[in-house]
Each structure stands twice: as C-alpha cells, then as structure tokens.
Amino acid sequence: MHSLNVGVSTLGLLAALVAPILAQESSYFVMYSTDPVVVERVDPLLSPGTVSSHEHSVIGANGFAATMDFAQTQTATCATVPVKADKSNYWFPSLYYQSPHNGSFLRAKDNSNTRIYYKFGTGGNGPDLERSEFPKEFRMITGNALLRHDDGSMGSPGNQLNWMCHDGGNNPRATGFPTGFTNCDAQGFAATIRFPSCWNGKDFNPASPQAHMAFPINQDGMKGCEAPFNVKRFPEIMIEYWLDITQFTGDYGSNDKPWVLAPGDNTGYSFHADFINGWEPGVLAAAMKTCRVGNTAEPLDTSSCFGANSLYTDAEKRACSGSVKNVVAEDTGTTSYIKALPGCNPIQSGPADATPQKNCPNVVTSLGDGGSGKAVSSPVGTTTLATSTSSKTTSQLSTSTSATTTKSSAVVSPSETSTSGGSTSGGPASVTAADGSTWAAAGCYVDTVNPRTLPTNGWWGNPITNTECAKGCSKLGFSISGAENGGQCFCGNSLGSSAKVDSSECKSPCAGDSSQKCGGPARLSVYKKSSSTKKARAHRHLERHRQAAVS
Structure with missing residues (x-):
C-alpha cells in the first residue's frame, strides 16, 4: 500500500475542535458507530476471498464478506451506523497494547464512539453542488500499512492522520503515537484519518490501490481537483476511530509507547482505512443538497438530513455489533493476551518501510465455509473457504465502457477441458497467447497470501478461465499465471518457495x-510461459519500471 500526496485540508482533527471548525467552513453530517460488526483478518479490497495479512476492525453494515461487490452490500439487514440507506463498510487496523512485562499483546477495546464525517460543502458553508455520490462499485483506501516514519505524506497533526489521547486536559496528540499521558480516562484514545475525494474515473486496482484517487487542493467545487483527478469530486470522508484503553491505566509511563497496530507497527504511522460503497442510489446525492450544519445534530437524529424513520436507533445499532461471524479461526487477543499478533506481523519500527513477511509457520491462511456470502465461524484448523455470492475482485466503474458479466468468449476445445496429457491445473494442457507464446499447465500450488505467491492481480473484468487468466497475464508482460478460488487471476514471474500440491x-x-x-x-x-517473444520481454521490462515507480 502506498501513500498519497496530501493537499491542503480545511478540517481540523482535534476532536474538541472538529465541530466548530466544520460549522465555520462546511456542510456536513456525522454518524456515530457502535462496536464493530466483526474483528478479524478479512479485507475484500486487497485480499478478496482469502485471509488478509493483518487484523481489522470493521464497522458499518452486516453485509460485510470476504468477497464483495455492490450487490453484496445490499444484502445487509442492519448496521452499526445510524443511516439505514448506508450499507457501506469502513475498516481499519486493530490497536494492541504490548505488555511491558512479557511482550505479549492484548487488543484494545473499541470505544463505541467511532465517528464518520461526510463533508460536502463550500468554504462559504453552502452545499457544493458539484459533489457527486459514489458509483455503485466504488471503493478506496487511505493511508499506508507499511509506513513507519513521518515521510510528509501524512501532513502535520490535524491534517490527514492524527493520534490523540482525550484526557480532558492536556490532550497530547501527534501524527504517530503521542507520549505525555498515562491514561485517557476522560474520553479515550483516537486516531483520525481522512480519505481523498478527487477521482480520475478509473477502477480500484488492488495492485496500485490508491492510483485512482487524490486529495483536493483548497478550492471549492471541481476547481479543487487537479487533472486527471477531476472526473468527479465526492464527499470527503473523515473517520475518528475511538478506543477504550482504561484497562491499561497505571501499567505504562508517560514516556512509553506501548501501542502496536495490527500490521506490527509501534510508531502509529501505518494507520489506514478502507471504504467500500453501499449507499442506496440517490440517498447521499439528495442529502448533500439539503444538509447544513444548522440542522445537523451530532449524532444524527430523526430531524436531520435523512427524514423520519430513516435511522436506526442506538439499540438497533448495538444489536448489529458482532452480527457478522468470524471466518478466520484464530485467537485475536481480544479476551486474553497472545504471544504474537494475528497473522505474520513481527514488530518493525522503521524508519524504513516495513517488509511483508512470508513462509510463516502456523499462520491461518484459509477461511471457514459460509457458502452464502455471510461469514460463518469454522472450527480451529479448518482449511475450507467460503465462496461469496459475488465472484468479483475489483470494481467495474469505467466511464467509457460498461461492465460485462458474460461468459468468457475463449474457444475451448475438448482437449482443453481434459486433465489428461499431463495437465494438472484443471484446464487445458497448454494455452497460446496473443504474442504467440505457449503457456503450459504447471499444476496446483499453494498461495502463501502474505505476501501473495503471485503479487499482481490480473483479473480484468470477465468471469475467468485458466485460458483467459494465462492470456491476461501474458498481456501484462508476466511469465506465470495463477487462477484461484474460481474467480481470481494473479500474475507474476516467480513462484518463490510456494509448494506444489x-x-x-x-x-x-x-x-x-x-x-x-x-x-x-x-x-x-498455475500456467507457465514456455516460450517468449521480444514483445513479452518488453512488457516485463515496462512492468518492472511501473512497479518501481509506485513503490
């Protein structure tokens, strides 16, 4: 995950000042969330259909699943946020306390005070009529899970990322974890982060997850979005993730930083957030035209922007917390201390960016079998995986072409569907790509996931086959393709230490x-290219430059 350049913000993030600043500068509304719908290692944006590299706290609607598209969000029946029409999900890395006594970890409790701000006004406190609601399949990420130092992309405290202890007095804060406190009993410990709002009209790409979005400059309307990110401007989402750390009071000193984020970060700089859109069409667009600070309560009530009977009660929100059952069978350190963070996340303090770990023993890499798109718990040690009701792994938002869900047009001969003749990959024995190269079936291999055996998501829009996956990876300039879990295609040039099964x-x-x-x-x-061409080599050369440019 790579960071974005930060534009000038009009939002202050000190919680005690957020409302007054917003009141002066913007139309907005804020939603308070109760406890998460689920806490586990699932991330349908970067790790669709499989286990994520680190633990997340997920709030929003209970349609959350390991693989998601807009239709999946609409299956939700409740939410931890008040607006019934918002069936979106928002998630961020869990925070852990590391014991100074033995180095073990305990997950910090959610505060039930997490807030989601939607800002969509002008500097003159009027509605910005050039703001658009999110397209159905829209998704985005802000922040950088690998960051371990202040590289300037996070801005000063109170800009894009901010940590603060709300102690009722001193309120120490910093871009990374602050010091200068021994408790946050008054209100809690909170991280605040904002999302970019300028869009270039392209799909979310897991291989470069922030390439389609940019932060605005300090101007109203579309003037605030610089080309090529001036296709649409969305409302600006800002999240305050609140945590209850009172159980640790008295166990650490004012100069200590006993906090560790789920990716193995004891600096605080890796805090990030994900968003997948589930707003019912038309609702957010209408609210942005009428919502004002003057009639927007904090939190929202029935007299605010969405009309009567449009909001869940606090009791209904609380009942929705925990309604998505875990599909990763592992101890998350929620009720008792654990020796290591979930996944494979040793502490990396930087200042260099963290290095994803691989080939880690005894790490859960499979999900429980739900079968309906809703997560269902599974026994410890299970190796089955739930296939969501959706097989999509990326959004389909192109403004120039419509998304297709038709069957692949690849011609498959009878011999291609046979597993005889040495093919152990479940498809044809060989595939001929557009450049004339031959791709031979190489067998079934383990995807190590963290990091992936094949790092690039080569899924390009049509329901996949082994044939189409190999041809697609060939077009991208790679020499190995891997189709996974029925609906995913990955590309790379090496299988590393992945085991053949x-x-x-x-x-x-x-x-x-x-x-x-x-x-x-x-x-x-897996399919491997067995003959190459100058064109394929040129593609690989260009791809290496592209990867270097975004790393």
Whole structure:
C-alpha cells in the first residue's frame, strides 16, 4: 500500500475542535458507530476471498464478506451506523497494547464512539453542488500499512492522520503515537484519518490501490481537483476511530509507547482505512443538497438530513455489533493476551518501510465455509473457504465502457477441458497467447497470501478461465499465471518457495467455464510461459519500471 500526496485540508482533527471548525467552513453530517460488526483478518479490497495479512476492525453494515461487490452490500439487514440507506463498510487496523512485562499483546477495546464525517460543502458553508455520490462499485483506501516514519505524506497533526489521547486536559496528540499521558480516562484514545475525494474515473486496482484517487487542493467545487483527478469530486470522508484503553491505566509511563497496530507497527504511522460503497442510489446525492450544519445534530437524529424513520436507533445499532461471524479461526487477543499478533506481523519500527513477511509457520491462511456470502465461524484448523455470492475482485466503474458479466468468449476445445496429457491445473494442457507464446499447465500450488505467491492481480473484468487468466497475464508482460478460488487471476514471474500440491486441491469451478477448475482456497492453478517473444520481454521490462515507480 502506498501513500498519497496530501493537499491542503480545511478540517481540523482535534476532536474538541472538529465541530466548530466544520460549522465555520462546511456542510456536513456525522454518524456515530457502535462496536464493530466483526474483528478479524478479512479485507475484500486487497485480499478478496482469502485471509488478509493483518487484523481489522470493521464497522458499518452486516453485509460485510470476504468477497464483495455492490450487490453484496445490499444484502445487509442492519448496521452499526445510524443511516439505514448506508450499507457501506469502513475498516481499519486493530490497536494492541504490548505488555511491558512479557511482550505479549492484548487488543484494545473499541470505544463505541467511532465517528464518520461526510463533508460536502463550500468554504462559504453552502452545499457544493458539484459533489457527486459514489458509483455503485466504488471503493478506496487511505493511508499506508507499511509506513513507519513521518515521510510528509501524512501532513502535520490535524491534517490527514492524527493520534490523540482525550484526557480532558492536556490532550497530547501527534501524527504517530503521542507520549505525555498515562491514561485517557476522560474520553479515550483516537486516531483520525481522512480519505481523498478527487477521482480520475478509473477502477480500484488492488495492485496500485490508491492510483485512482487524490486529495483536493483548497478550492471549492471541481476547481479543487487537479487533472486527471477531476472526473468527479465526492464527499470527503473523515473517520475518528475511538478506543477504550482504561484497562491499561497505571501499567505504562508517560514516556512509553506501548501501542502496536495490527500490521506490527509501534510508531502509529501505518494507520489506514478502507471504504467500500453501499449507499442506496440517490440517498447521499439528495442529502448533500439539503444538509447544513444548522440542522445537523451530532449524532444524527430523526430531524436531520435523512427524514423520519430513516435511522436506526442506538439499540438497533448495538444489536448489529458482532452480527457478522468470524471466518478466520484464530485467537485475536481480544479476551486474553497472545504471544504474537494475528497473522505474520513481527514488530518493525522503521524508519524504513516495513517488509511483508512470508513462509510463516502456523499462520491461518484459509477461511471457514459460509457458502452464502455471510461469514460463518469454522472450527480451529479448518482449511475450507467460503465462496461469496459475488465472484468479483475489483470494481467495474469505467466511464467509457460498461461492465460485462458474460461468459468468457475463449474457444475451448475438448482437449482443453481434459486433465489428461499431463495437465494438472484443471484446464487445458497448454494455452497460446496473443504474442504467440505457449503457456503450459504447471499444476496446483499453494498461495502463501502474505505476501501473495503471485503479487499482481490480473483479473480484468470477465468471469475467468485458466485460458483467459494465462492470456491476461501474458498481456501484462508476466511469465506465470495463477487462477484461484474460481474467480481470481494473479500474475507474476516467480513462484518463490510456494509448494506444489496434489491437483485435487485445485477444485473450484472457473467462473467463466465450470468444466475447468480454477484453483481453490489459497490454491493456484498455475500456467507457465514456455516460450517468449521480444514483445513479452518488453512488457516485463515496462512492468518492472511501473512497479518501481509506485513503490
């Protein structure tokens, strides 16, 4: 995950000053969330259909699942936020306390005071009529999970990222974890972060998850979005993630920083947030035209921007907390101390960016079998995976072409659907790509996930087959393709230390042709290029430059 350049913000993030500043400068509303709908290692944006690298706290609606599209969000029946029409999800890394006595970890409790601000006004406190609601399949990320120092992208405290102890007096704050306190009993410990709001009209890309968005400059309307991020300007989302750390009071000194974020960060700079849109069409657009600070209570009530009977009660919100069952069977350190953070996340203090770990023993890499898109708990040690009701792994938002859900047009001969003749990848024995190169089936391999065995998401819009996955990876300039869990395609140039397993473990029917098998849970149906061309080599050369440019 890579950071964004930060434009000038009109929002102050000191919680005690947020409302007055907003009142002076913007139309907005704020939603208070109760406890999360789920806490676990799931991230449908960066790790669709499989286990994420680190723990997340997920708030919003209970349609949350390991694989999501807009239709999945609309299956929600409740939410931890008040507006019924907002079936979105928002998630961020969990915070842990590291014991000074033995180095073990305990997850900090959610405060039930987390707030989501939607800002959509002008500097003159009027509605910005050039703001647009989010497209159905929209999603975005802010922050950088690998960051371990202040590289300037986070801005000064009170700009994009801010940590503060709300102690009722001193209120120490900083871009990373602050010091100067021994308790936050008055209100709590909070991280505040804002999302970019200027869009270039392109899809979310897991390989470069922030490339489609940018922060605005300090101007109203579309003038605030510089080209090429001036296709649309959305409301600015700002999240305050509140935590209750009273259970640790008296166990640390004022100069200590005993806090560790789930990615193994004891600096605080890696805090980040994800958003997947689930707003019912038209509701947010209408609210942005009528909402004013003057008639927007904090928190929202029935007389605010969304009309009568449009909001969940506090009791209904609380009842929705925890309503999504865990699909990753592991101890998250919520009720008792654990020796290591969930996943493979040793503490990396920087100042260099953290290095993702791989080949970690005894790390859960599979999900429980839910089957309906809703997460269902599974016994410890299970290796099955739930296939969501949606097989999409990226958004489909192109402004120039419409998304397609038709079956792949690839011509498949009878020999291609046979597993005879040496093919152990569940598809044809070989595939001929557009550049004339031959891709041979190499078998079924383990996807190590953290980091992925094949790092680039090569899914390009159609329901996949092994044929289309190999051809797509060839177009991107790679030499290895891997279809996973029926609906995903990954590309790379090396399998690293990934283990080859029996072909029976690649058992998921391909979304584009059910007669083929496209990998399985954390399993890849692998094809390797056996002949190359100058064109393919040039593609790989350009791809290396592209990867270097975004790293």
